[in-house]
Every structure is written in structure tokens, then in C-alpha cells.
Amino acid sequence: MNMELSGRAKPTPEKAHRALAKDSMGHAAVEIGLNAAIVAVLDNEPVALVVRDAPDSSGATDGLPFGPFSPRDHRTLEGGLRTWVRNQTGLELGYAEQLYTFGDRGRHIEPGDLAPPIVSIGYLALTQAGDGRGVSNGAWRTWYHYFPWEDWRRGRPEIIASEIEPRLKAWAESAKPSNGPQPLIARSDRIRMCFGLDGAAWDEEKVLERYELLYEAGLVDEALRDGRSSARVWGDHPRLGQPMKFDHRRILATAINRTRAKIKYRPVVFELMPDEFTLYELQKSVEAILGPHLHKQNFRRLVEGAGLVEPTGEMKTRTGGRPAKLFRFRREVLLERPAPGVRVSAPPSSRT
Amino acid sequence: MNMELSGRAKPTPEKAHRALAKDSMGHAAVEIGLNAAIVAVLDNEPVALVVRDAPDSSGATDGLPFGPFSPRDHRTLEGGLRTWVRNQTGLELGYAEQLYTFGDRGRHIEPGDLAPPIVSIGYLALTQAGDGRGVSNGAWRTWYHYFPWEDWRRGRPEIIASEIEPRLKAWAESAKPSNGPQPLIARSDRIRMCFGLDGAAWDEEKVLERYELLYEAGLVDEALRDGRSSARVWGDHPRLGQPMKFDHRRILATAINRTRAKIKYRPVVFELMPDEFTLYELQKSVEAILGPHLHKQNFRRLVEGAGLVEPTGEMKTRTGGRPAKLFRFRREVLLERPAPGVRVSAPPSSRT
DNA sequence: CGCTGAATGCTCATTTGGAGCATTAGTGGA
DNA sequence: TCCACTAATGCTCCAAATGAGCATTCAGCG
DSSP, X not given: OOTTOOGGGSOOOOOOOTTOEEOTTSOEEEEEEEEEEEEEEETTEEEEEEEEOXXXXXXXXXXXXEEEOOTTTOSSHHHHXXXXXXXXXXXXXXXXXXXXXXXXXXXXXXXXXOOOOSEEEEEEEEOOOTTSOSOSSOEEEEGGGTOGGGOOBTBSOHHIIIIIXXXXXXXXXXXXXXXXXXXXXXXXXXXXXXXXOTTOBOOTTOHHHHHXXXXXXXXXXXXXXXXXXXXXXXXXXXXSSOOBSTTHHHHHHHHHHHHHHHTTTSOGGGGTSOSSBOHHHHHHHXXXXXXXXXXXXXXXXXXXXXXXXXXXXXXXOOSSSSOEEEEEEOGGGGGTOSSOSOOOOOOGGGBO | OOTTOOGGGSOOOOOOOTTOEEOTTSOEEEEEEEEEEEEEEETTEEEEEEEEOSOOTTOOXXXXXXXXXXXXXXXXXXXXXXXXXXXXXXXXOOEEEEEEEEOOSSOOOOXXXXXXXXXXXXXEEEOOOTTSOSOSSOEEEEGGGTOGGGOOBXXXXXXXXXXXXXXXXXXXXXXXXXOSOOOSSOHHHHHHHHHTOTXXXXXXXXHHHHHHHHXXXXXXXXXXXXXXXTTTTTOSOOOSSOOBSTTHHHHHHHHHHHHHHHTTTSOXXXXXXXXXXXXXXXXXXXXHHHOSOOOHHHHHHHXXXXXXXXXXXXXXXXXXXXXXXXXXXXXXGGGTOSSOSOOOOOOGGGBO
């Protein structure tokens, strides 16, 4: 997928010969897993629905809702997903879109666990968390719990300078002796671009790239668990974000990435909002997703000017200040512009 | 995937109980197909690599290179794909990215054909066609052959006004008697937005949406073949674009869609260009992909200003006019900007 | 040698995007 | 009751990005 990333696609022991079967053509059939990153905004915090369980060998207890796809029971992939989510969490999904299909690239197989599928399809679902009710098995957790370096709402996260930068740079140094084919892009450059170091801009849409880089460098616990690279040679540092089971953190990274990208050209924020909201609440939700603060007046101009919302006529008091007009999503915008979305761009405060 | 589209996800007879197997967990295993839309630009024409074969029941002879994925032989999905492409066409893929995973939604099963996989994963590959050499089995064909309505290089394609518009509008009318739940977006509005009718702007990035709409309306031959809807009730009109086997035209639509979107924020055009090229050649390639004409001087300013290219120092004569400087892709741009691409937007000539 | 068809260099008018100033209006206390 | 505080809102300014068009330069060709 990405020419900059090559390490992870490299050989890993072939552990996955179970679950194979042959059809009449002699072609192998494989089991398919469906995983859902179900995202909401709860108290101005971007949250994902996680299912908690006994820890795996990396100590991960959290995972995304998932289940196998069986074409016998479900006509479509998405249909299968919705059923599984309903069964596992009692949640009825609204908006859902497919993210990516991952082949088995060395995903760990836990002795006691369910045998993980060889191919897993990730989905992103956006929903309203409401007051957190209605989820029978699972809990809403900030996604920044798993990706603390992605949370720029209170400025640049300290973990980047204190942990990530030095450890990644050590990893880059360790590859310096150039006895072999050089990669297309040097490790140090990838680090710089991914984490906005040395004057490079922080790009909030590189969520997956960053996670993959940390994985490749052996700095996330999943890498250790999967038996990758010389993990932990950098000493006993605090873990970088909480790990998840299987490759679920990678799927969640893909989900965050997609959400951040899509919010800019599709009116998907409104899937996360109640029917009526103030512009400030809307802004807070957008900031929860994207990270950095936005200029309040310009945000208003943007959102109103694009015709994304319309006033309901009601006001909301108890805002802490002057009462605010209530707005609702203006559905007709879909018929007016080809790609309506919250076209914000990061302010310079998020750069360097 | 798309809230506007619902028809195609509706029930179709469940034909796909072969090929199922059970693993130790009791979960069904399915066969996975890998399909590649391999794209190049040949003589200023956007082409895809197609494999030709005996016609299916819809008369389709063309298909994309494809083969089953067997984890026994291939560690990664992409690895499996590359092998298949190499075997079928002799082509060694360079840039490739995953597009989408399609579940079986009523894909036709030809009696004499290979049993099509239940789940198929589409890939997009970009390559240089060179002089058309080196393809042992298959041929480069304009992608506009399958999607004539997408080719706006010589103005609005006549087929839209002469065939598509009247037939789609008839289809929309046929749904008017509102005895049932109304869809979120009316057919007439979808038609208007998709094909830029009645003053709406043409959005070159709606390739998939347009194809899906035509399929839903029963206006492409694959819909008839798949036994969908009341196809052909509109009389005996010429076919809208050449059909392809299985769901390959849908995959190709996805590929075109992705290429058109990605060219704007990633330097993927250069995968299609020779090492050295003039700015006009580059522009012609971009136009081949996107459709409409671009303002020549602004294109130059854009591409040079963004640092996407650098002069080689050589000149090209025989341009038909004044000699042109030769340029090459400036790889370092990847280290400078977060999302480098040919950020063109459609001129008003492409509107209405 | 003058003409033709591109390649190039520049200018100009808008539009869009990023910031900041000023004012208005409930809330909570003093 | 009046004041300080916190937001919500209305506008203005300025700079950068974008869309068009004019003018000039040149190799190839009757």
C-alpha cells in the first residue's frame, strides 16, 4: 500500500495453516473476520467502543467488536458486521463504511484465544454515544488512550518529545551502517515527516503511518507480542499507548485516519452529533476528532457559509456565557455541493 | 458504504453455498479473489489491462486479471496479487494499493465459468505502459471504453444527453407513486448530482456512484445479467459502455475513482510517466485521467510551484512548436509537504 | 522569410483562508 | 442591584491561492 513502508510486509513465520479448506476448484478458502471501529463523541471526547477481556501475552485486554463472516448467514459483509455488533453490544449501527482488508501479516495467535481469522476486514461506524447507555458488553474509551501522541488539543503531546522522538531516533541510528540496499526513504526522514520533527509540519491525517512506524520500530507492545524486530532493546520505557488485541489497534488507527480525512469533505460529523447543537458544540466535536484548536469565528463562517447547518430558531442558555443559537444539519447541502465537509486546515499552532 | 445507495444491497438469490467449508471453530471459510485494475497512460489515453475470453451471458468478453488468494502460497494479499498478475500477464507490478473488498451481492455465476469467489478484493496498480510491450496475455484498453460518459476531454459526452439522461429520468419517474418509505435522497436528485444535470456541477470523482446508479437502474448489461430489476423495459437502446465479466466493471470504476481522487493529493501521476517528460505531456496525462482541460499556464505554475518537478536541463524539440524543457519528478517533495499532488480543480467549462 | 503551434513569462482580478477587534447577553456572585 | 466573566456573534483586514488572459519566444515548414 505504501512505498515508504516495507518492513512490516517482510517475512514472518507462516503460522496460519489451520482453517484452510479446499473447494471444488482446489482453491484455498479462508476465514474472514469482520471488525468494527465504532466511534462516537462523548463529552467532547472521541471514543471507540471496546470489548474487554482477559489479557493476551502483550497485556492487552481491549479489542474491537468482531466476529467471523459467514456468507451462509449474511448476504453482505456489512450485514454480517451489523449482526455481530448487535449481538455483541446491543448497538444498532447507523453509518458504516469499509476501511481496509488486512491479510495475516504475523498477527499473534494466542494459545487460549479464538483462532484469529487470516483475513480481517475493518469497518468504521459513526454513531451518537448519547449518554453512554445501551451498550451491553463493551465500553466507550477515548481513542487517545491508545494513541496519546495523536491528541494535540492541549498542544503538542509531551510523549512525543520525551519518549517517541528519542527512541525512534535511536532506532534510525541503529540502521545507519549502510551495508545493503537503502530504502527509498530514510528512516530519519520518515520519522521527521510522521511526527512533525525538525521543523516539519504535523499532519493529523498520518495516524496509520505513525502507528505503523512505531510498530516497525518495535515501540508498541503489539510488535513485541508478534515477535517482531528487536523490540525493547531501548530499555524499559513506558509503553506508548495502550495495546489492543490482535491487530485491532491498527484497525483503530485506520479508523481514526479515515474519520479525520473524511470529516473534511463529507458531512460525517453530524453522525456524531445530536439533532440540535450549538456551533461551539460542533466545533468541539470536530476538534475532538482532528486535534488542534480552530479559530472560532472562522469555523462559524465556514460551517454557515457552506450551508452545512441551519438555525432551528431555538436558543440554548446555560452555555456559560451568552445564549447560543441551536442549529441542525442541513441535509439539502448534499444536493448542492459535490463534497460538503468541514474544510478546516490546521492552524500554524499545530505546526513544528 | 453509501447511504444514498440501497437497492443493490437488497436481496438476491443466495447462490453461493458451494465453496464453503468449516474450520475447527465452526466458522465458514470462503474463497477470496484478488482482482487488479492495472492502469497506465498510453498515447495520452488512460488504459487498463484487460484479459479477453469467451463471452459470458451478458456478452462480456473482457475482465481484469484475477486469481484466488491462498494464504498457503502467499504471505500477504498484495503478494498473492503480484504473483497472479505476473503469471497471467508477465507484468511486474510497481505501485499498487488496495481498493475495496466486495462481498458477493448477486454476482452472476456462469455455468461454464470458474466459480467466482464470494469475496473479491480489488487492487489498483499504476504502471508505465511503455510502448505496449511486455504484456503476454491481455491488452491495454481505454478505460473510457467501459465508461464513455466519464470522458469529458472533448466536452460533455453526447451519450449523457442522448441516452443516459432520458433513460434515468424514466427510471426515476417509474418510482414516483409514493406508496412506501421514501428513500433518503430521491432518485431524481441522485441522477442530477451524479451526472451534473439541471445546473448541477459535474464531479469527476463520482465514477463509482455513477456506475452504481446505472446498475441500480438496470441500464448496464451486468445488471441484466445478474437478474436485477426490470432491465431493458426502456426499449432496445444501445448499451452504455462495454460490460465486463463478474463485477469487474465495478472494480474498474472504483479504480478510476481512486485514481482521480488520489492524483490530487499524492504524486501518483508520476507512476504513469516516463522518467523525463515535458510539462505538456504531464498535463495531457493528468487530463487523460481527470477528464477536462486545464489552463496550461496555471498548470505549469501549480506543478512547478509545488516543487513536484525539476528540470533535467535537457530540451525536447519536435514538440510541434517551441522546444520544451524536460522535467523529472522531484522525489524530495515527499519530504517537504504532507500531501503533494496535482491540486487541480475543474474549470467552469466542465460544469453544467 | 514569414507563418504556425507550442512553450514560457507575467499581470490582474477574485476568492479563500487566517486573525483580530468590538459588541452583546446570560450567569453567578459581591 | 450591579459588576465581572464567559461565550456567542458581527465585521474588518490582509495575505496567499486561484482562475484567466496577454505578450513574447522559437523550432519547423511551406
